[in-house]
Amino acid sequence: MKKIININLSGRVIPIEDSAYEKLQAYIESLRRYFSNEEGRDEIINDIESRIAELMSEKIRKGADSVTEADVDEIITSMGRPEDFEAAERETIAAAAQQKASAGEETYTAKKRGRLYRDSSDKILGGVASGLANYLDIDPAVMRILMLLFVFTAEFGILLYIVLWIVVPAKDLDNYTGKRLFRNPDNKVIGGVAGGLAAYFKMQAWIIRLIFVSPLLLNIMFGTFNGIFFSWHRDIFPNIVIAPFTGTFMLAYIILWMVLPEARSPFEKMEMRGEKVDVNRIRQNVQEGMGDVKTRMQSWGNEVKTSAEDLGTRAKEFANTRGKAWASEVAQTARPAARGLGHIIGVIFKAFFIFVAGCIALALFAALMALIFGFFMDI
Amino acid sequence: MNIENTQSQMRKGILEFCILSIIRRGEAYPSDIVEEMKTAGLHILEGTLYPLLTRLKNAEMLTYRWVESNSGPPRKYFSLTPKGEAFYKELEQTWQELANGVNALANKTSNEPLNQ
Numbered sequence: 001m002k003k004i005i006n007i008n009l010s011g012r013v014i015p016i017e018d019s020a021y022e023k024l025q026a027y028i029e030s031l032r033r034y035f036s037n038e039e040g041r042d043e044i045i046n047d048i049e050s051r052i053a054e055l056m057s058e059k060i061r062k063g064a065d066s067v068t069e070a071d072v073d074e075i076i077t078s079m080g081r082p083e084d085f086e087a088a089e090r091e092t093i094a095a096a097a098q099q100k101a102s103a104g105e106e107t108y109t110a111k112k113r114g115r116l117y118r119d120s121s122d123k124i125l126g127g128v129a130s131g132l133a134n135y136l137d138i139d140p141a142v143m144r145i146l147m148l149l150f151v152f153t154a155e156f157g158i159l160l161y162i163v164l165w166i167v168v169p170a171k172d173l174d175n176y177t178g179k180r181l182f183r184n185p186d187n188k189v190i191g192g193v194a195g196g197l198a199a200y201f202k203m204q205a206w207i208i209r210l211i212f213v214s215p216l217l218l219n220i221m222f223g224t225f226n227g228i229f230f231s232w233h234r235d236i237f238p239n240i241v242i243a244p245f246t247g248t249f250m251l252a253y254i255i256l257w258m259v260l261p262e263a264r265s266p267f268e269k270m271e272m273r274g275e276k277v278d279v280n281r282i283r284q285n286v287q288e289g290m291g292d293v294k295t296r297m298q299s300w301g302n303e304v305k306t307s308a309e310d311l312g313t314r315a316k317e318f319a320n321t322r323g324k325a326w327a328s329e330v331a332q333t334a335r336p337a338a339r340g341l342g343h344i345i346g347v348i349f350k351a352f353f354i355f356v357a358g359c360i361a362l363a364l365f366a367a368l369m370a371l372i373f374g375f376f377m378d379i
Numbered sequence: 380m381n382i383e384n385t386q387s388q389m390r391k392g393i394l395e396f397c398i399l400s401i402i403r404r405g406e407a408y409p410s411d412i413v414e415e416m417k418t419a420g421l422h423i424l425e426g427t428l429y430p431l432l433t434r435l436k437n438a439e440m441l442t443y444r445w446v447e448s449n450s451g452p453p454r455k456y457f458s459l460t461p462k463g464e465a466f467y468k469e470l471e472q473t474w475q476e477l478a479n480g481v482n483a484l485a486n487k488t489s490n491e492p493l494n495q
Contacts, residue, residue: 011452031426040433047429047455051410080424
């Protein structure tokens with residue numbers, strides 16, 4: 001049994017099998033990625049789409065009920081996959097390398113391992129992290145995180161990065177193929193970081209969220225309970241232990257938000273879950289995924305803004321509806337209760353508001369960071 | 380050196396020339412270009428043709444016109460601009476020189492001195 005859907009491709013309505021449609025969508029997405037550097041990308045894709053539509057409606061006109069997977073395969077073969085285009089390009093690169101060799105210059109093939117390069121096809125700053133990741137055969141995003149942590153904590157971290165940037169030669173390296181760390185736009189509260197981590201580690205998103213939020217929560221909890229029980233020696237034990245973690249976790253979240261690309265296409269979502277993708281060899285495009293620092297920061301800034309607004313309205317909504325209801329409930333139960341109990345409920349209530357305020361503060365802090373980065377990038 | 384590299388290098392260089400020479404004879408629809416090249420024994424993927432056409436169009440070598448088709452939406456037909464015509468002439472000249480030179484070299488039977 002197969003599900004058949006109607007799609008509108010370049011102005012033609014075409015009945016197509018559900019699975020064939022998915023295949024077609026993946027193919028067009030792979031072309032989009034392949035041509036993303038191209039100036040006339042949209043035009044090329046439109047032309048190809050309308051040609052595909054033409055081929056498909058021809059099949060229908062000849063009496064087929066719907067377009068099948070086999071039809072899509074046939075069309076894809078005649079149009080060519082990005083890998084086929086790429087094969088021609090690779091040959092050119094290899095030929096160029098050979099020319100160099102015959103001219104007596106130093107030469108190495110494009111894919112040779114065992115030498116450290118900076119990856120010029122996938123970079124945020126100098127491509128040092130992605131180059132190292134390629135050398136060690138790990139996910140570039142993971143390498144970037146390690147690198148950032150190293151740069152922020154070690155005294156000579158930045159210096160080392162710059163030295164590597166200068167010393168290590170740049171080169172177009174192959175993409176990392178395997179499970180990759182992404183931000184998950186389908187499962188997000190702020191930036192999708194926890195959702196992406198959850199998909200990567202095959203865990204529940206709320207566990208990751210709890211880990212991120214736990215220092216903040218503990219901080220608030222101890223902070224408020226300090227007010228009741230430990231008011232004579234405030235700030236002695238828990239705050240000292242936990243307070244620094246709050247900042248660290250927030251910073252970690254923001255770093256991840258910046259470093260991790262968002263899993264936009266179906267391919268990236270498959271890569272995120274560690275599923276095998278057969279068009280994996282397509283060059284991960286720099287402009288689409290990463291962009292240079294400036295555009296990246298700008299888009300990140302925009303994202304932070306919308307996310308902060310979203311969070312703000314959500315917090316407001318919460319305070320207005322559920323918060324209010326809860327407050328009136330609390331007030332009702334508190335009235336007949338003893339004064340001490342009322343006090344404790346008041347404290348919990350306070351904690352709740354501090355939490356909401358904390359969330360908003362986090363978002364604002366992120367927005368501020370984006371502004372600062374945006375400012376520096378404009379200079 | 381492997382033979383496939385060299386072959387694809389050779390083909391790549393003359394691809395634009397071939398496409399332009401087909402379009403020069405009259406307005407052409409991309410898939411007709413592919414067909415015509417196939418009958419001439421030159422295989423090209425349709426997917427590589429579209430970007431080439433778009434590039435040539437953006438370089439003002441080509442222009443296109445929407446032509447109504449009897450089935451479904453209109454199709455894009457490409458034709459040469461004056462600039463494209465001049466570009467083609469230059470390519471043609473280069474091709475002639477190359478073809479003559481290469482043939483002369485490849486068909487020579489022995490390494491006799493030239494002026495005999």
